[in-house]
Amino acid sequence: MFSTLQEYHQAIISAAWMIILSLIPQDLVRAGAILFGFLICVHAMRPRTLMKTLQLRLSSLEEKLQDAVDSGIMRQSDTIFTNQFTRDIGRIRYTIFELYERMLMTSGGIFQEVKAVWEGLSLKINQCIRDVDDLERDLEINRAKILKNRYHLWK
Incomplete structure (x- = not known):
């Protein structure tokens, strides 16, 4: 056998x-x-994990903003867009500092993180990530409009 x-x-x-x-x-x-x-x-919903994602997205937005400033896109933008963008990015930065502070208060252990998730910290971080993505999209749309107008003159 x-x-x-x-x-x-x-x-x-x-x-x-x-x-x-x-x-x-x-x-x-x-x-x-x-x-x-x-x-x-x-x-997946840990505030610490989401905060890292948020900081990466904000860094990406700031790089695109710096590129837009360096290439002259922001100088050619209308003042309404520039003022609104400045207010929005300032509001987002303030929100990120608030969320970061709350996230640091929950760094005592897994039970505090679960409590923070239960209290909605992860949802607020996710909302801030969506706000950063929306702002990045608005910047890209503005960039495309200005480049289109710049090259439209060549026709």
Whole structure:
């Protein structure tokens, strides 16, 4: 039946695992799966993780803004857009400092982070990420309009 001693040991180990797994109640397996899924969701929604994403997005926006200033795009923009953009980026920076401060207060452990997620800190960070993305999109639209007008004169 078994050609080697190793196959015999493998069969014993497989049979032992089958017995052990058959003894575990299915509800316990389901509860473990739910807990594991919850932990994955909490990790994805951790304020610290989201804050890193927010800071990366803000850095990207600031690089594009600097590029727009260096290339003269912002100088050619209308004053309404420039003033609104300045107000929006100032508001976002202030919000980021507030969120960063709240995130630092939750750095005591996983339970404090779960509490912060429950209280909506992650949702506010996600909203700020969307605001940064919207502002970046507005900057790109303005850049495209100005470049189109610049090259339209060449026609």
